[in-house]
Amino acid sequence: MQRILVTGALGQIGAELVPALRERYGPDNVVASDIRTPSHTADSNGPFVHVDCTSQEQLHRAVTRFDVDVVYHLAAVLSAVAEQKPDVAWDVNMGGVYRVLQVAREHRCAVFVPSSIGAFGPTTPPDRTPQDTIQRPSSMYGVTKVAGELLCDYYHHRFGVDTRGVRYPGLVSYVAPPGGGTTDYVVEIFYEALRHQRYTCFLAGDTRLDMMYMPDAIEAAIGVMEVDATQLEHRNAFNVTAMNFTPDELAAEIRTHIPDFTISYEVDPVRQGIADSWPRSIDDTAARKEWGWTPRFDLAAMTRDMLEHLRPKLQITG
Numbered sequence: 001m002q003r004i005l006v007t008g009a010l011g012q013i014g015a016e017l018v019p020a021l022r023e024r025y026g027p028d029n030v031v032a033s034d035i036r037t038p039s040h041t042a043d044s045n046g047p048f049v050h051v052d053c054t055s056q057e058q059l060h061r062a063v064t065r066f067d068v069d070v071v072y073h074l075a076a077v078l079s080a081v082a083e084q085k086p087d088v089a090w091d092v093n094m095g096g097v098y099r100v101l102q103v104a105r106e107h108r109c110a111v112f113v114p115s116s117i118g119a120f121g122p123t124t125p126p127d128r129t130p131q132d133t134i135q136r137p138s139s140m141y142g143v144t145k146v147a148g149e150l151l152c153d154y155y156h157h158r159f160g161v162d163t164r165g166v167r168y169p170g171l172v173s174y175v176a177p178p179g180g181g182t183t184d185y186v187v188e189i190f191y192e193a194l195r196h197q198r199y200t201c202f203l204a205g206d207t208r209l210d211m212m213y214m215p216d217a218i219e220a221a222i223g224v225m226e227v228d229a230t231q232l233e234h235r236n237a238f239n240v241t242a243m244n245f246t247p248d249e250l251a252a253e254i255r256t257h258i259p260d261f262t263i264s265y266e267v268d269p270v271r272q273g274i275a276d277s278w279p280r281s282i283d284d285t286a287a288r289k290e291w292g293w294t295p296r297f298d299l300a301a302m303t304r305d306m307l308e309h310l311r312p313k314l315q316i317t318g
């Protein structure tokens with residue numbers, strides 16, 4: 001049985017990945033860790049340790065104490081926050097992945113590191129962006145994501161560390177709030193649609209980006225880690241996607257459930273600039289071919305499920 005450490009476990013992905021891993025591998029075999037302290041609502045059905053991912057000593061102690069053989073490294077600073085605090089983003093994103101890889105090398109752990117569509121940039125082909133293509137991102141977040149991908153490749157070919165990963169698009173979830181990314185509007189819009197039947201979006205109405213519902217994101221992480229590595233041609237940074245839409249199109253889909261819903265726009269130039277530098281859609285053929293990646297949720301299914309789960313959470317009836 002695998003013993004797993006999850007860094008950044010209290011974030012948007014960790015809030016759902018940790019319970020999914022505990023269900024699969026047993027609660028005691030999945031150690032959640034974060035620099036923050038869990039609130040009473042966090043999953044407490046298993047061990048939690050405080051780990052700052054930029055401290056090799058703290059990582060080393062957690063891996064030794066729990067005899068860890070797989071690390072899901074989720075701790076990071078996301079795109080919009082990284083643009084406000086580029087120095088912190090560099091320290092956490094680069095320092096974190098480097099130290100996780102060092103500890104994985106020493107303890108022979110496998111490592112999952114998520115990359116992002118943010119690893120692409122304005123000179124990347126923007127439509128059906130290929131798996132292997134130009135990567136010259138213009139944001140600090142993107143710079144750290146490309147460098148992270150390369151470092152994972154390096155630790156694999158140089159030291160034989162079993163590194164794997166995917167490039168996530170914007171992720172949507174009703175469980176934990178997003179952590180300061182460029183696609184956070186996709187979560188906010190559902191809360192505001194249910195509470196006030198209106199939403200002011202910080203991206204322009206025609207900003208087209210790929211997205212994924214969190215249950216599929218969790219399947220992607222576990223799927224790429226569980227596949228027999230001999231069938232992988234790529235390892236790190238598989239393009240994965242599930243759906244593609246603009247804020248206007250998402251608003252129209254929400255209106256099929258909440259007819260009075262209206263959307264208006266107050267564009268934030270920083271986040272719009274980041275979004276405009278990212279692909280409008282990515283090609284995930286390699287993930288589909290090499291390890292059978294298949295998403296379950298499209299826009300209609302995700303919208304239905306989000307509203308179904310948020311209504312009771314926000315105590316909204318009807």
Ligand SMILES: NC(=O)c1ccc[n+]([C@@H]2O[C@H](COP(=O)([O-])OP(=O)(O)OC[C@H]3O[C@@H](n4cnc5c(N)ncnc54)[C@H](O)[C@@H]3O)[C@@H](O)[C@H]2O)c1
Nearest residue numbers: 008010011012013035052053075076114116168170171179
């Ligand atoms: N959410 C998305 O839409 C998305 C899309 C593409 C890629 N990703 C990637 O997935 C990973 C996880 O994203 P998320 O959405 O869960 O992020 P998040 O911001 O919701 O969570 C990150 C977690 O890391 C923790 N953290 C921050 N600094 C830390 C440190 N020094 N040591 C330990 N923990 C620290 C935070 O407390 C937080 O709980 C990141 O690498 C991110 O770049 C996310």
